[in-house]
Amino acid sequence: MIYEATSFECSRIAQDLQIRKLQVEAVVQLFNEGNTVPFITRYRKERTGGLDEDAIRQILARLNFLKTSNERKQTILRSIENQGRLTNELRREILHAPTVRRLEDLYLPFKPKKKGLALAAREKGLEPLALAIWHSDPAIANLDELLPALVDPAKQLNTVEDVKTGVQHILAEMITETAEVRAPVRRLLWKASVLTATKHERVPEGQGNEYKPYFQFKESTQDIRPHRILALNRGEKDGALKIRLEWPMDVVTKEALSALAEHLLKVAGQPPQPTAPPQPSPPPSPEPAPPVPQEPPQPETIPPAVPVPGEPPAPDAPAPPTPPESPQEMPPSAPQFDLPDGTPVEITPAVPPMESPAHETPSIPSTPMELPSASPPFGMPPPPHASPLVDSLAAGLRPELTGECLVEGHEFRSPHVAFLKVCLDDALNRLMLPSLEREIRGELTDEAELHAVKVLAHNIRSLLMQPPLIGKRVLAINPGFRTGCKLAALNEQGNLLDHLSIYPFGGAPGEKKPRRERKKPDKAAPAPAPAPVEGAATDAAATPPVPSADAPGPESPAPTSEVPAPAPNVDVSSDVLPPAPAVDVPAAEAPPAPVADAPPTPEPVPVVDKVAEAKAQIIEFVKKHNLQVAAIGNGAACREIEVMLAEAIASDLADLSFVVISEAGASAYAVSPIAKEEFPNLEAGVRVAVTIGRRLQDPLGELVKIEPPSLGVGLYQHDMGRKELKEALEGVVESCVNQVGVDVNTAGVPLLRCVAGLNPMAAREIVEHRQSQGPFTSREQLLSLPTVGPLRHAQAVGFIKVPGAPNPLDRTWIHPESYPLAERVLTELGYTPSVLDDKAAHAEFRNKLNEIHLEEFAKHLDVSVPTLDDLFFALARPGRDPRDEMPAPIFKKGILKLEEMQPGMELKGTVLNVVDFGAFVDVGLKDSGLVHISQMANKYIKSPYDVVAVNDIVTVWVLKVDQAANHVSLTMIKPGSDRQPAERGQRPPRREVERQPPDRDQRPAPRGRGGPSRDASGPQRQGGPPQRGRRGPPRQGQGAASREPREVIPPPPPEPRKPKRDVPKPKLTQEAMAGKAPLRTLGELAAFFAAKEEKENAPAPVETKEANLVEPTPLEPQNPPGESPAS
Template sequence: MTESQIYSSIASELNLSAKQVSSVADFLDDGATVPFLARYRQEATGGLDEEQIRNVRDKLEFHRTLEDRKKTILKTIDEQDKLTDELKEQIKSCSDLNTLEDLYLPYKPKRRTRGDMAREKGLEPLAELIWAQEIEKGDPMEHATQFVDEEQEVESAEDAMNGALDIVAEWINESVEVREKLREIFQEHSVLKTEKNPAVEKRTNFEDYYDFSQKTKYLKPYQVLAINRGERENVLFVNVELWDEVTLENIDDIVITNDMSIFVPHLQDAVEDAYKRLLFPSLERELRNHLTEEADAHAIETFATNLSSLLMQPPLDHKVVMGIDPAYRSGCKVAVVDETGKYLEGTTTYPTPPQNKVAEAEEIYEKLIDKYGVNLIAIGNGTASRETEQIVANFIQKRKEKHPDEELNYLIVNEAGASVYSASKVAAEEFPDLEAAQRGNISIARRVQDPLAELVKIDPKSIGVGLYQHDVNQNQLAQSLDDVVESCVNQVGVNLNTASAPLLSHISGLSRRVAKNIVKRRETEGIFSSREQIKEIKGVGAFRFQQSAGFMRIPESENPLDNTAIHPESYEATETLCNLFNIDLSKLQQQHEAIAEKLSNIDKKQVAKQVGIGVPTLELIIENLQKPGRDPRESLPKPVLREDIMKMEDLSTGQVLEGTVRNVVDFGAFIDIGVKQDGLLHISNMADRKVDDPHDIVSVGDIVKVQIVSLDLERGRIGLALK
């Protein structure tokens, strides 16, 4: 396929125009980023959003890989002098990898087979005779007798027949038609069965699969991933089963073209041999790989959706936060950060078992709160979290008696990845004088103030909002999570004068090296006062500036547009628009309501023409003039802040509580309702109708009202329903 044919094919697949696909391809090939195209090149892409552009990108990669594979296959077959015009056309017109590999199979270099050995003994003419099925009278073995040759170790007619059938079996295995039919049967009728490895004696997490059977087409993604892990850990034996008798009949119908042929019984033997020895093992592997790929894709999508929700949690501004990283024996690490996230002081307390120094810990909390004006305590949700929560809740209640008007609350923070961050190079550069153990609690405190800015410092895989993230395709997972981080960072925008290098490195078009250069320039020469100054940074040329400028925010700039999502390339058009409607750019913040009124009922097409831009760019300008410096996270509900804690024993069925969604998985969502154990909101209790995907109802970080529908105090399980 030519590039234009690829564009047409992708356009058809994604229901877009070939022009849109071609435009996106050209931009991407030139190095443009997805966020830049989605926001600043809508006229050129026909208004495509980030998801659509990424779909085009992924399809382009697939088709180009397919075309490269075709070239390799054509070259290999041609070098064997076996490339016919018909085969060449079949390969060139092929649109999926499975069929392409089926076409290549007969010519693929492979180890010496039983068929090869039979050919070396001169038995291919007999195989061709059997395969032709033209002889309808006589004894098949008489034909085989002609190939007896003791020098070639063909000592009998039976030897000759068996050798010829080995060749025929390979032809059956290499038949595109047979493999496609068998592939259909596998997909429709195969059953996956698992059983426990008898050698495993201890209890495992795979008990649901000790005696399990399910049609493969009905398997859930999480079941596939669990079974794969159980098999990998040698806990489970896994088999795929088919109804062999019916399957063999289906292959017979393709292979046997003349029921009157004297070789029919031998062909049936060859079909059975090809099926059991060659076809079944090959297509079983292919089926298992396909199931795994689909399960991987689903798990990655779930992880990406949860990560996006977590990164886009609203920041809690203007809070002095005390972060506590709970533990038992090694003690609870404590850190205080000011409203900007600057580290002030830290220590270690030992209120949890085995030391139980609660009074001593409370004294330390008291001093830090009084010294720095702490108004929020953030507790990591790891080991000893609930014990620490109980201690902090009791402390807050006692303090309220002395300071009834004081604003002091706590909340539980997902601490996943805090230990990864604390041992990282980034953390060491930020806090060179602190031990690794003291850095995690700073991360916990800062996550409350700005989840996005803090979590981008951590490998996304270490942020616990998925299932089986270490089992899935790691390259695809990394690509998907990088896409999420890139999208979230650029959607929010980054304050150039406060952002860390890890956060800056996710801005469209910037590299880690350039991000570090920006921070270095800020430290040596002071804050930036204009987007134009970015051009002075080493490594920032015209293209990098074009890609990145619109996503940078400079609140201190004299030009108010530098603190909006309006791109510098549109500043002139923005000024023309403001002149048309008598808008004073220097007073954007004070007159956004008046601006909204002036621009509410305009003829956008006509105004865009007057200003010399497209309608999408005009709409972006208007949105940012009305809400300069807007953070899209502001409209989301803030996290639930608590003063007290409940015990499981305080709960009762029918009780309605407010909770925070901690994780969303295929079968439901885990909700923090302020007791020791998260409750499970099962998918069946999410709505009055059948819910196919829990993400349609809830997202990580959502604040929800739930009713307790079941309690199991002994096992620590809480069943919830959405109110």
């Protein structure tokens, strides 16, 4: 069972998701029955009302959140109850806490505390005084007379200042932990704070330039974009940036002071005792709650209340009654503690949750929360002594509050206003604001990571849903410089036929790479040890120069040629060495001379010869295995291999074409247990080549073997927690696999384990059964496996296909539970299931299906319309693969050079990655080009995901070429097309519709990702790339650039706005005109320039503003810091 949601919780979920409550209740019931998301989406539409997979997953997320939240509430209640401080009101507050933040604020005063200033002050017996001030006890109105009695050198309270400081620390912590103060300060910080970043002073000049856009950065916490948060976090982690939150301190203090006054007004007159006697269960509590706590303390408190103001000597101070009784005000050294006169104030007798500790502490000496050593000061005396406060409460009257107003115009008064303000400043600067800053930054990071997960999920869905390349033999190439290039020949099914290693750029197994000679001082004995491993160890122990000459000699000629000068010195010393290693020295010295002459000749000639030799090997390898397509990894030496292949195609391989494939995650796969199990005898480089080729042939089947975060198509995904990211992306992979379906006789364990209802154990058992018993012949045969029970079979069987099954229905998307209905439909139309195998008869059958009135036929068969709709669609297209509708990759026969690029040139490209500020497009250059969001359409668009997705084939035009930086800027706006200005009045409303109820009347248009449908992909856009992933049709004002006909606005656009802007300019003072007074508004600034230039044209600044809106300047770096263009 997931979670048994209440009716109220279902209503809240339905309201948030804009769906019906009955749909939420149905989904909750289906989850609790053990059904999976793909199964509910595909085969339970009649119960969910046609909800798509996205809505169902959101409901599941809400249920998991409610479950976790309720478990947290119960944990908090148990913790507070174990402390004996749980009141009925606090219980209600916790159970009805609307947010997690409110819940944690309520729990904050009761959390176990670390050793700190406030805890140390409590252990010295100063808490009762702080509580008396907190509750406005009139007995401690004159602190000048009370504080000296608390001076106790034995407790390190040597002076009155020490007492005041300790009480201040306690009150500062109490203010910080008060939810009623913390919440408004938090809200204000979210509204008014600004996140700033500067270059760290420890970063040397010229370094950290990848974070240069953030060296002088400042943006409101409400407006900052998620990718900037992640970039700032990365810069701070790398030590390049210093980040802090800035806020208007005077405004924050004013807000906190107002909230504190409101809270102190509530608690004023409440003795610090629990108002619910059953919870703390104090020893003396016979009848009524108020009188009972008063009686026990009175005998102990009365003496300290009157004598303490007198002048009890130091020996009297340690007595238990006195320290608790004496509060915390202290005016000896600070003038701000003078006690002014006060006026009576009404007191609201309410016990907020924050007061329960205060009540509990003085009334129960035996059960203080975490202060076992503070039993003496926790005696009853302090708060409930015989005082005007207690007398007025006993008489049912409201005690009078005297003193100054804490906030001007507020009811609350206190004789300790100055001291409370000092405590508030201490609480804000030392405790609350640093804590809230960490909290806000944490929430910003959480939101940014959540957004990054959505970006990654969106891109991975597009990556997994690439169309397969069927019926082609593939040459897979893993390019490389040092380790050579690994070639793999794959047949049509992706099986490895042969592999080959070529070394066009050096690094062949027989030759040794030259080593750079290191300068070795006299201490060279330890340094050369790792370099000369073969025979120079003994020489190194005797004389440093000898090993240095020996080591490079045999390895490469170049180093030996650099050491002719020291050679004589080495020879002199070597004359002394011959007795011991006489054999090594001459052997090492002999080769250097001849080898030193050889290097100049191999350097120029072999480079050309090796490339030609490698090209000949490729041609022979392609012809030997009749390969038709080449898949090149986009790693190191990719561009060089492209050039080589283009030359080979031009000369000998006219039928071959090539495409560049992303290598992201390939190296991780090569060393994974899955790869080692598949190819135990191959080296990692060859495994990488195989996976590159298979990614072209069957992207989904190959990419599911790799952890989604390693696919490199997200936004700073490597900076996030792997556990959370992995859990978030598992649903995307599961969705794609179940949307496409699997062939039970060819799919491997990585693919089968993603099928709804199956786990790795069941997937492995299917593969082992297939290997031992032969291929499956029916879906029902899966029930014979021990790990596949009826429930698991029901969940998974609809997404598993058996191509060679005798029953044609086993090759369709129809669930076995609907076989009787399918056979009845076929019978009603005069057919049998064999019609699905006859192409000619099937075409006629499809025409008949299209002529049937769906609602009437559903009524005739007594089934729901969604069920019959899906059945018709499965019968009409039994073998449909949703990936067939996706654009195929672009195959090339030549290369494009940066020198050939000219502004305005039209190109076709593949979208490699989509981020918040644009998309990176591969047009055949070495590096991908950036299409900024401002260049994606000739109208305002809110997000690049409304226009493109990963692997979309798009038409772009060259905007700008930077030869020096080796960079090209691209645009998706056709040159010469009218650009529509994004005027404020014409911008679409910024409302976010999470989702809309699906249209159930359209047929055949299956919804949900559980079956063969493309789900929320919608119809293809005219003149643009087909929609991908979960992107719905663009809203008004968004979408591809090709949609401009119905939204063209006749030029010139600025004119209609002129009358609106024709407003009188503000009058400027002489000081403002002279620059002595600040200009506070944009209107004053415009008036200043207008007056200075003696112009009366008011709309001038408006035109500048609109020009900026038409051609916005990208604020983001073209490549995110630390990310490659394609990642």
